Amino acid sequence: MPASPTASRVLHVDLATGASRVIQFEGRPLHLGGSGLAAALYEAYGLPGAPAEDPRQPLVFAIGPLTGYYPLMSKVVCGFRSPYNGQWAESHAGGRLALALRFAGYDALMITGAARTLSCLVVGSRRLEVHDVHYLRGQDVFVTGKYLRRFGKDSSGHRSTVRIGPAGEKGVAFACANVDSFRHFGRLGAGAVMGAKNLKGIVVLGDGGAALPEGKDYPKLFRDIYGAVTGTDMMQKYHDLGTAENLSVLNELKALPWRNLQATTDPAIDGISGERFAEQLLLRQTACAGCPVGCIHIGLLRQQFARDHEFLYKQVSYDYEPIFAQGSMLGLTNASDVLALLDDTEKLGLDCMSAGVAPAWATEALERGVITEAETLVPLAFGNVAAYMTGLHHLANGANEFWRTLGRGTPSATDAYGGREFSCVLGQEMAGYATGEVFFVAQALGFRHSHLDSGGYSFDQSVPPREPGTFRTPEEITADVDKAVAFLADDEQKRIAINCMVACLFSRKAYSMPRLQEALTAIGCRAEADGMPGALRAVQAARWRLKLQTGYRPEEVTIPKRFTEIVTWKGPIDTAYMEALRLAYVDAIRRMADAPAPAAG
Structure with missing residues (x-):
């Protein structure tokens, strides 16, 4: 049976049995890819009632429909239940992994179960192996990388390695997974999830190929985007x-x-x-x-x-x-x-x-x-x-x-x-931005608790300082809170668009919504392009629903006293404004999670 043009090709590997299968996962116009695909896969195959450390929980590595076709479409979304807080989480990384998955022929790799011994999973377009690497127990990330690169030497140019160190094996809740030495699935414990699966490393061979789109639209658009990111000061x-x-x-x-x-x-x-x-x-x-x-x-x-x-x-x-x-x-x-x-x-x-x-x-x-x-x-x-x-x-x-x-x-x-x-x-x-109230609330309550969820730090910097010793009136608090919450929700959705494709977030200026729709159309994904605005609202809602279903209670999030004590270039923190903003953002999260899904087709 030929593959559906609106299905994502997902390789599912069960480490407990060694079995694998390719899933034609329908609904790409609704979930798009990357962040949306990872969330949709967890909704379909996850275990909301089981703890994050349960090896049966899916660990998902997802790319997007534009991966490999345009500049800076170079990231992978790793979706998992976080051992740090028990909730649905994401981490993003670059390196060679995105292109390796594309050339292996998969839109996502989903791993469930735990191997009997410390193992390395090797994946290619026509190859799947689970190797016993018990001799790597306790070894650091770099020693592990040297051994894992022995697998698939014939695909070394397109091969990518993901591996953990002692922290992941020991279950440290913020253990990371190293990707190709210099990139990482860093935050919220992806490395500990791999450790719980007895998975020391993953090697994706990228041993297949990907055909380029036909027609004149694609090469012209590629040249335009490439010129924008290399011929201007956009990325300088x-x-x-x-x-x-x-x-x-x-x-x-x-x-x-x-x-x-x-x-x-x-x-x-x-x-x-x-x-x-x-x-x-x-x-x-x-x-x-x-x-x-x-x-x-x-x-x-x-x-x-x-x-x-x-x-x-x-x-x-x-x-x-x-x-x-x-x-x-x-x-x-x-x-x-x-x-x-x-x-x-x-x-x-x-x-x-x-x-x-x-x-x-x-x-x-x-x-x-x-x-x-x-x-x-x-x-x-x-x-x-x-x-x-x-x-x-x-x-x-x-x-x-x-x-x-x-x-x-x-x-x-x-x-x-x-x-x-x-x-x-x-x-x-915390991330390193002591810029003020909006960033503190944005990271504390945000979906990934990350400085990359939204530009809260940039919003803080856009607000002019007040006269020394003065704070907002109640009316000013209401008006400023409304502006800040609207910005956070809108900016998050724009970043979701990037994270569904999946591009580097540094490329936000190069990939506006119209440009992403144009890029999708040029490679033949017209349904995804036409439905993108509604799909993004649905992905935003799905991610928040998953986070809430897996234990997130935004009403219970508080901001430690230390954040009220600092002084920035704008002066002391306005604690009344920050608390009003926190409460308003809680309401906004609940509303975003309740957004209706677009109709299929």
């Missing part, structure tokens, strides 16, 4: 200094978290600025497959902590979020120290943001006497890189009860030990 920031450029900017705005958000600016920024990294440590730049921009900045790290390896050096990727989390948040002011800490974080398989923000809380808790060195096992102190390197190993390996508790997330640690008031948690450990 990402290629030049990269997002590390933001460090000096946010520090100047008093919006960069320092030392567990005890400050929002520091004159020592020069030691870890994007300019400092570029001048002293930048080795090369690279790109995800299918991207002409080259935003991945690779730093050269000389092995300063291993005196017996005088000439050893390493390549470590960096950008804004890792430098904030494992630099300013920990009081580190030397770029080489930050790169060294990031290298250990990579090897252990930890999400770099949570693995910086959680130890920052622990450091302040130790300073305040909330915990003692009997718990931390090491004298954590802001600026002490050696102590943090040891602490990361304790965290990834669950060295004692304290580190195992912190490995379930900072909220678990504050429940057990106290200190919630100075925890920097907005749904999960």
Whole structure:
């Protein structure tokens, strides 16, 4: 039977039995792909009543209809029940994985069950193998990568590897999955989900092909988009200094978290600025497959902590979020120290943001006497890189009860030990934007609890500062809340469009809604193009419904006291405005989840 033109081709692998099947999953005009496809697959095959750690829960890697056809259509959506909060979650990553899945002939890979031994799954267009890799137990991400690359050497140019480190095996709730060395499914615990499935790694061979669309419309549109992203300054920031450029900017705005958000600016920024990294440590730049921009900045790290390896050096990727989390948040002011800490974080398989923000809380808790060195096992102190390197190993390996508790997330640690008031948690450990009320509410309540759910940080920066010592009147609060909530809901939907295709979010200016519809039409996906506005509303609703069905209670989300104590370039936080915004966004989430689905066909 020929494949349906509106069906997604999904490879389902059950690790418990070793069986596999290809599913023609109907409804692409309704779910589009990527984020929408992952949610639709969980609705069809997930177990809402079972815990996130249940190996039977699906782990989904989904691409979009435009993957491989246009520039920067280079991402993969990983959908899973999060061990961090038990809820439906997403994480996005680049590398070669998106094109490998396209060339293998699949719109999604869905994995259920747990293997009997620690295993590696190898997938190709005509190949599926599960290999026993028990000898890799406890090995770091880079050693694991060297072994996994032995599988499918004949497809090395198109092959992609996804693997976990010790943190994923140990079930750390913010363990990440490393993709092709320099990209990650970072937030909310995809690595721990792989660990629960006894899955040390996945190799996607990309050993097939994909035919290009016929006609003149596609090549002309491709050239137009390529010209826009390479021939203008649209992507210049990402290629030049990269997002590390933001460090000096946010520090100047008093919006960069320092030392567990005890400050929002520091004159020592020069030691870890994007300019400092570029001048002293930048080795090369690279790109995800299918991207002409080259935003991945690779730093050269000389092995300063291993005196017996005088000439050893390493390549470590960096950008804004890792430098904030494992630099300013920990009081580190030397770029080489930050790169060294990031290298250990990579090897252990930890999400770099949570693995910086959680130890920052622990450091302040130790300073305040909330915990003692009997718990931390090491004298954590802001600026002490050696102590943090040891602490990361304790965290990834669950060295004692304290580190195992912190490995379930900072909220678990504050429940057990106290200190919630100075925890920097907005749904999960915060991203590095202390820009004000809208961002704090947006990350705390947002679908992925991510700075990428919406541009809350940019909204904060667009609002002019008030006169010193003045706050909004009740009427001003109502008007400003309405504007902010409308912005967050609309911006989220625009980002969902990108995440269904699945493009890099850096390409938002290149891919407006009309341009995405034009791109779909040019490759023959007219039904998807015509129905896109309604489909996006439906995907937005479906994602929120899944999150609510899997335990999310937005009414119960609160923002720790620390976020009310800071001062930005606009002055103190307007707590009355922030609380009104929180309540209004809760209502908006409920409304978005109740949006009706568009009619099929």
